[in-house]
Amino acid sequence: VLVLSRRPGETLRIGDDIVVVVVGGGHGSVRLGIEAPPHVRVFRGEIYEALAVANAAAAADGRAEEVTALALGKSS
């Protein structure tokens, strides 16, 4: 893991088009501002994990017919 020290107002650049600015901090938290192109979705880490887990649970790999049948009440 790359670890850097930054002061409020200072920035990081990730690649050519993502900018992270340290807006402020203190009281056990840090406020960050993120500029990224629209296709780069920005999530809180735990929210991304929650959605990924939920999506994996929802995904019916190769069981499409089963799921459809369940939804239509045609399955036992």
Added chain:
Amino acid sequence: LPIVTGVPSYVCFPSGLPGFPGRRTFSVETLAGVPLARLASNEADGPNFLVLTEPSVFFADLGPFELDDAGRALIGATNPEELATWLILTIRPGSVTANLLGPVVVNTKTRLAVQVVRKDLSLPVSAPLPRQEQLCLS
């Protein structure tokens, strides 16, 4: 919530879905008689999702939410009437739940879609679907 103006025959998630970053294009098959659609990845062994295409029928108090600027830019949303909100369902034996925290917003005109995060982070990713009998769900 955005108004449903019809269900397109396919949708593309330009940024993928959390957990499925590479799966972008899904065919959309509506199911007769119920407000459901099946999203099937166009790639071999890709995931399928069952979505509720008219969430307000089951969740009347979802409340309004704003598509953020990045999301709007991503799916080309200019007219709110072109937007539809779908909820991803998880079906397990004896239970059907809906993801209220991360709905899918679809631009029915551009056929571009994005999974967004509601501002109320206390919303559940697996809310029991009320009145399941209306879907003939057992």
